[in-house]
Amino acid sequence: MSLKVHDNRRRQKVEFTTIEPGKVKMYVCGVTVYDLCHLGHARCYIAFDLIHRWLEKSGYQVQYIQNFTDIEDKIINRANETGIGWEKLVEDNIAAYYQDMDALNILRADEYPRCTEYVKEMIDIIQSLIDKGNAYVGNDGVYFHIESAPEKYGILTGQNIDAVRSGAGGRVEDTGSGKKDHKDFALWKSAKPGEPSWDSPWGEGRPGWHIECTAMSMSYLGEQFDLHGGGEDLRFPHHEAEIFQGECHTGCSPVVHHWLHNGFVNMDGEKMSKSLGNFWTIRDILEKIEPLVLRLALVNAHYRSPIDMNEQLLADATKNHQRIIETYRAALQSWNGHSEDTIIPAPNGDMASQIPMVKSIGLLEKMAEGFAIAMDDDFNSREAVAKVLASCREIGKILTSSTVLDDKDRATYGYEATLLLEEMAGEVLGLLPSREDTLTEPEEDPAISARKLEIADAVAELLVRRTTARAAKDWSAADAIRDELNEMGVVVTDTNDGPTWDLA
RNA sequence: GCACGGGUGACAGAGCGGCUAUGUGCGGGGCUGCAAACCCUGAAACCGGAGUUCAAAUCUCCGCCUGUGCUCCA
Numbered sequence A: 001m002s003l004k005v006h007d008n009r010r011r012q013k014v015e016f017t018t019i020e021p022g023k024v025k026m027y028v029c030g031v032t033v034y035d036l037c038h039l040g041h042a043r044c045y046i047a048f049d050l051i052h053r054w055l056e057k058s059g060y061q062v063q064y065i066q067n068f069t070d071i072e073d074k075i076i077n078r079a080n081e082t083g084i085g086w087e088k089l090v091e092d093n094i095a096a097y098y099q100d101m102d103a104l105n106i107l108r109a110d111e112y113p114r115c116t117e118y119v120k121e122m123i124d125i126i127q128s129l130i131d132k133g134n135a136y137v138g139n140d141g142v143y144f145h146i147e148s149a150p151e152k153y154g155i156l157t158g159q160n161i162d163a164v165r166s167g168a169g170g171r172v173e174d175t176g177s178g179k180k181d182h183k184d185f186a187l188w189k190s191a192k193p194g195e196p197s198w199d200s201p202w203g204e205g206r207p208g209w210h211i212e213c214t215a216m217s218m219s220y221l222g223e224q225f226d227l228h229g230g231g232e233d234l235r236f237p238h239h240e241a242e243i244f245q246g247e248c249h250t251g252c253s254p255v256v257h258h259w260l261h262n263g264f265v266n267m268d269g270e271k272m273s274k275s276l277g278n279f280w281t282i283r284d285i286l287e288k289i290e291p292l293v294l295r296l297a298l299v300n301a302h303y304r305s306p307i308d309m310n311e312q313l314l315a316d317a318t319k320n321h322q323r324i325i326e327t328y329r330a331a332l333q334s335w336n337g338h339s340e341d342t343i344i345p346a347p348n349g350d351m352a353s354q355i356p357m358v359k360s361i362g363l364l365e366k367m368a369e370g371f372a373i374a375m376d377d378d379f380n381s382r383e384a385v386a387k388v389l390a391s392c393r394e395i396g397k398i399l400t401s402s403t404v405l406d407d408k409d410r411a412t413y414g415y416e417a418t419l420l421l422e423e424m425a426g427e428v429l430g431l432l433p434s435r436e437d438t439l440t441e442p443e444e445d446p447a448i449s450a451r452k453l454e455i456a457d458a459v460a461e462l463l464v465r466r467t468t469a470r471a472a473k474d475w476s477a478a479d480a481i482r483d484e485l486n487e488m489g490v491v492v493t494d495t496n497d498g499p500t501w502d503l504a
Numbered sequence B: 001g002c003a004c005g006g007g008u009g010a011c012a013g014a015g016c017g018g019c020u021a022u023g024u025g026c027g028g029g030g031c032u033g034c035a036a037a038c039c040c041u042g043a044a045a046c047c048g049g050a051g052u053u054c055a056a057a058u059c060u061c062c063g064c065c066u067g068u069g070c071u072c073c074a
Helices: A039-057 A073-082 A086-103 A116-132 A162-165 A210-223 A232-250 A281-286 A293-300 A311-335 A354-376 A381-400 A407-428 A435-439 A446-471 A477-485
Strands: A005-006 A012-015 A024-029 A061-066 A133-135 A141-144 A185-190 A205-207 A225-231 A256-262 A265-267 A307-309 A490-495 A498-503
Touching: A024 A039, A024 A162, A039 A061, A039 A086, A039 A225, A039 A256, A039 A265, A039 A281, A039 A293, A039 A407, A061 A210, A073 A086, A086 A281, A116 A133, A116 A141, A116 A185, A116 A205, A116 A210, A116 A232, A116 A265, A141 A232, A141 A477, A162 A265, A185 A232, A210 A225, A210 A232, A232 A256, A281 A293, A293 A307, A293 A311, A293 A381, A307 A311, A311 A381, A311 A407, A311 A435, A354 A381, A381 A407, A446 A477, A446 A490, A446 A498, A477 A490
Parallel strands: A024 A061, A024 A225, A225 A256, A265 A307
Antiparallel strands: A005 A012, A133 A141, A141 A185, A185 A205, A490 A498
């Protein structure tokens, strides 16, 4: 089986290859830490978390670098507005970033370099670009000169440099910057009074927006690496600027062997933006739903497709996630009480077999195979989720039917199902809680617990009366009691072990 | 305007030359007194037009609609 990925430079699905056999060097653009992370960030880092997980699952040794942009106009502005020092602002938002991403079960990257720690490396690259004739010193900083390498223009977005040339009338707005061409972008910005700044051959200043990723990715991963990711919006100009910088500086082409970009999150059909007021931080949404449900909602689409966030999507995700958890719990319970080493090993599966156990195991293996094919196809997590849900149905069928397997086989089957779910839904998709948490009741809101305690005696008494009525087949009396409980906000569920109840 | 994506059942969303996607919702049935959960089963789709092909949701062309980028943005 081989992995295919959609490379945005070649604009097609290509065979995934690595520079060094068995090793993947990947870099994903991180956040500018001037504020809390929003849903779009969640989508991006979950998408690349999945890619990270699947590469490792496929046997690659992955080196994953993700940066923090900790100096930038927005940080300076926010620091000025709030009166918080920019260093403190940055620290707070980085701490919040880790909290949010941990909640979403995103595995940590290997390193999270901050751009202020790489100013020296950036200066070196800028100097090299000046020496090679790709950059020049203007009045307020250093600029990359696009016309020094026009063949690299529009590589990721297919823009035609001639159109851009003629479209802008070839003129440069004179802002006194000393910029030679409107396409040129800043490598180094001279400091304005009161701004944080670093010393450089071109005076006090700070890096331009694009150079940091070139400096950090090359510091960790070398002059060429395997995979570079980020949001759709970064293709132009950010990533094209990286191509200019990296390739002109190193002379290598391509520096990045696979460019991957994730699609955006829309809100009820509209672009998510602060001005539209439809902007959710991860924290906002986690007040309403479980982190793993949000994760499922975001994994339940191909990473390159846009996602339209709405109530329906979350409702679907809630149900689907619940189904996965219920199945996982049922699988765990089916062999609960056996220790793992005493479980009889499963036979080899064969879907065509007449022996129920062999056939059932064969079906599970088929699901796992479909799952792997989906993930190998440009990380098609939507299809992978479909395989998980189909497995849940399959597992539920076997486990709830008393006739298919005897008790011993049931434990073996349940154990196999457990491992399958843990591998697909857990290890790769990151959607499962721990075994302990799955088997124990979730922690409750203290207010809810208090309410339950308050009414427990009354409910218990009503349930006894209802049980008596049911035993006497007095259904109307039994249902009347259930209605009464409903009015108290209590939902009754009858099980083989008697009725249970919970708050609605 | 230029560039790059999309338009699939009620909804979400895969498939991208021949094979049931999947889930929710809806219909029928089973299990249960009835519910819930779970299981079985059914209906239901490929924007419009032309073309290529033995065969098209899937390829080509035209049209219509729509998203994003071209300025800070994951």
